[in-house]
Amino acid sequence: MITETWLGEEDPVIINEFTPSGYTCLSHPRPGDRHGGIAIISKTSLKLSLSPVGVDTINFEHVSVTDNSKAIRLIGIYRPPPSKTNGFTHLRFNEEFDDFLSVVSTLPGKPLIMGDLNVHVNKPSKPDVSRYLTSLTEHDLKQYVDKPTHISGNILDHVICRPEDNLLSSCTVLPFRYGSDHHMIQCTINRLKPPPERRVFTSRSYKDLDLISFTSDLGNATQCILSMDDPNAQAELYNRSIREVLDKHCPEKTRSQKLISNPKWYTDDVRNARRERRALERTWRKTRSNEDRDKFVAQNLLPIITSIINNSFRVGSFPLFLRQAVITPLIKKSTLNPDLFKNYRPVSNLPTLGKIIEYPAVSRFNNHLQDNNLTETYQSAYKASHSTETALLRVKNDMLNELDKGKAIMLVLLDLSSAFDTIDHDILVDRMQREFGITGSAKNWFNSYLRDRSNRVCVLGDYSENHPLKYGVPQGSVAGPPIFTAYAQPVANIIRRFQVAYHIYADDTQLYISFNPKSEEDTAAARLSEVEPLPLEDRIGGSSMKESIQDEMGYCTVYRN
Numbered sequence: 395m396i397t398e399t400w401l402g403e404e405d406p407v408i409i410n411e412f413t414p415s416g417y418t419c420l421s422h423p424r425p426g427d428r429h430g431g432i433a434i435i436s437k438t439s440l441k442l443s444l445s446p447v448g449v450d451t452i453n454f455e456h457v458s459v460t461d462n463s464k465a466i467r468l469i470g471i472y473r474p475p476p477s478k479t480n481g482f483t484h485l486r487f488n489e490e491f492d493d494f495l496s497v498v499s500t501l502p503g504k505p506l507i508m509g510d511l512n513v514h515v516n517k518p519s520k521p522d523v524s525r526y527l528t529s530l531t532e533h534d535l536k537q538y539v540d541k542p543t544h545i546s547g548n549i550l551d552h553v554i555c556r557p558e559d560n561l562l563s564s565c566t567v568l569p570f571r572y573g574s575d576h577h578m579i580q581c582t583i584n585r586l587k588p589p590p591e592r593r594v595f596t597s598r599s600y601k602d603l604d605l606i607s608f609t610s611d612l613g614n615a616t617q618c619i620l621s622m623d624d625p626n627a628q629a630e631l632y633n634r635s636i637r638e639v640l641d642k643h644c645p646e647k648t649r650s651q652k653l654i655s656n657p658k659w660y661t662d663d664v665r666n667a668r669r670e671r672r673a674l675e676r677t678w679r680k681t682r683s684n685e686d687r688d689k690f691v692a693q694n695l696l697p698i699i700t701s702i703i704n705n706s707f708r709v710g711s712f713p714l715f716l717r718q719a720v721i722t723p724l725i726k727k728s729t730l731n732p733d734l735f736k737n738y739r740p741v742s743n744l745p746t747l748g749k750i751i752e753y754p755a756v757s758r759f760n761n762h763l764q765d766n767n768l769t770e771t772y773q774s775a776y777k778a779s780h781s782t783e784t785a786l787l788r789v790k791n792d793m794l795n796e797l798d799k800g801k802a803i804m805l806v807l808l809d810l811s812s813a814f815d816t817i818d819h820d821i822l823v824d825r826m827q828r829e830f831g832i833t834g835s836a837k838n839w840f841n842s843y844l845r846d847r848s849n850r851v852c853v854l855g856d857y858s859e860n861h862p863l864k865y866g867v868p869q870g871s872v873a874g875p876p877i878f879t880a881y882a883q884p885v886a887n888i889i890r891r892f893q894v895a896y897h898i899y900a901d902d903t904q905l906y907i908s909f910n911p912k913s914e915e916d917t918a919a920a921r922l923s924e925v926e927p928l929p930l931e932d933r934i935g936g937s938s939m940k941e942s943i944q945d946e947m948g949y950c951t952v953y954r955n
Contacts, residue, residue: 399421401421401423413435414435417437418436418438432456436459442461445460447497451490453482453490454511466561467502473511484521488522488525495530498533506553506555507535508552510551514548515527515537538553541566544575553579564580591652594648595650596648597647602644612639625713629715703751707836713751716747720742721740723739755840772898774899796908806904808903808904813901814901819841819844823837829883
C-alpha cells in the first residue's frame, strides 16, 4: 500500500508504468486535488476489489478492499498533518476516527488498518495521542509498529488490527532511501489459502459421434434450405437445424474446472510447447482422418452456406439474427483496476455463419479498393503485407534520414478515443457511396450489416438483456476493421493538405515534420498546430472528429542528434 501517491483520477499511464506484471493497482485519488491519494498494489490472483466502508470522512482519506471471501478487510488511510491552511485539528480527527472505527467493527471481514495517520504514537503522553490510543483500545484494536517510520524519529505510519484475530506474524520497519521521508513497513499476514475457484462451462463431446447417422439426420433437417430465396429464413433454419441435430447426437454438458494459478516457471514458451504437444497427441489418437471431415463439410454444409451467401449478396441483406452478439468483457491489461468498466475491451462473440458471410464481402470490398486505387497509401492496418512492423520501419526510416541531414524531428501522436464504438452508420454508408463508389445491392448489404445490431453481456455464465447498438461496428467481426479504415479515410485526406508527413495504423496516427533546430522550431510547431480537420460531422469518441484530434494534440516529442 502506498500513501500520498499524488495521482489524479486520469493517470492510467503512470499507474501502468509502476504496476508490475501480474499485479493490479487500485488507485484512490483525492477528489479535485493532486495531493494525497492512496494506492493498493496486489497480486491479480488475489482478486481484491473496492469495498466501501460507507462513511464519508473529512479529516482523513481512506480506501477499503476485500477479496472474494471477505475474510480480511484491508483499509488504507492517509491523514494530512493539521495546519491553518487545511483547518484540520487533532480533536476533530479523533472524533471522526472514533466514529469510523465504530462502523468498521460492524462490517464483514477482520479489519487490518494501515497508513500514514500522522499521529506520534511514540509520544503517548500527548493528549491527542492518548485519545487516539484509547479509541483503538475501546474497539479492541492494537497498533503494532514499534520503530520510527519517519526520518524525524517519530512513528507516524501505523498497522492496526485486533490481537484476537491473529492476523500478523511479523511487522518490520525497513529503511527507504528513494526520495521519501518515510520508511517502508513490511508485514507478514496470516491468511488462510482460499479454496480454488471453479469455472463453469458447457461443451459437447464429439468422441463417440456416429458420423453416418449424424450426416443422415442433418441432411433431412436441412434439405429444404436450398429451395429458399430469403437469406434471413435460410440462416435461421440452418442455425436451428444444426443445433437440433447436435443436441440429439452430442448434447451439451455442464462441467466445472478448478482455476489454479500457474507457477513462475510456467512461461508463455512452456504454455505454447505444451499446447503444441497436446495438438500432436490429439492428431495421433484420432481414428478419423481430416480428409473425411473435409469431405463431410463439402458434401453437406458447403452447398447450404454457399446458397445463403449468394442470396444475402443478391438481395443486399445480412441475416438479422446474425447481428446479435454476446460480449465477454476482457481486461485490457492485467495491471488495470478490474472494478472500472473502462478498463475492459468489449470483444463481441459473433455467430460463425455471420463471419463466414463477412469474408467474401470483405474480400470483394478490398479488391474493389485496390482495383480502383482507393486505398490509403500510409494506412498499414488490415492490409496484406502491412503491419505494425512495416509502419514502424517507415516512420523510423524517415526520421533517421532527416536526423542524418542534421535536422530535428517533431513528432505528434494521435489516438482517437473509442473509435470503433462511435461510428455513425449514416455517415459511413454515405461515404462508402460518395468516396468509394459502393452502390446498389452492395450498398444495401453494408447498410443492412450495420443496422439493427444488438448485444448482450455474459459474465460468469449470466446474460444481460439485449441492448440495441445505434453506433459503431462490433469488435471481433471480420468486416469491422476495413469498414473503420474507410470511415476514417478523411483524416489522411485532410493531413495531406498541410504537407506534413504522417503514417496511420487503424486509429493511431503519427504526424512528423523535420526542421532546422537552430532557427525553425517555432515554425515547425506552428505548422503542426495548423493541422486540424474541417468542421466535419463525423462522430468519434463522443465528439466531432475535429475536437477528438485537437484534444490529443498535446503529445509532442522532439528528436535531435
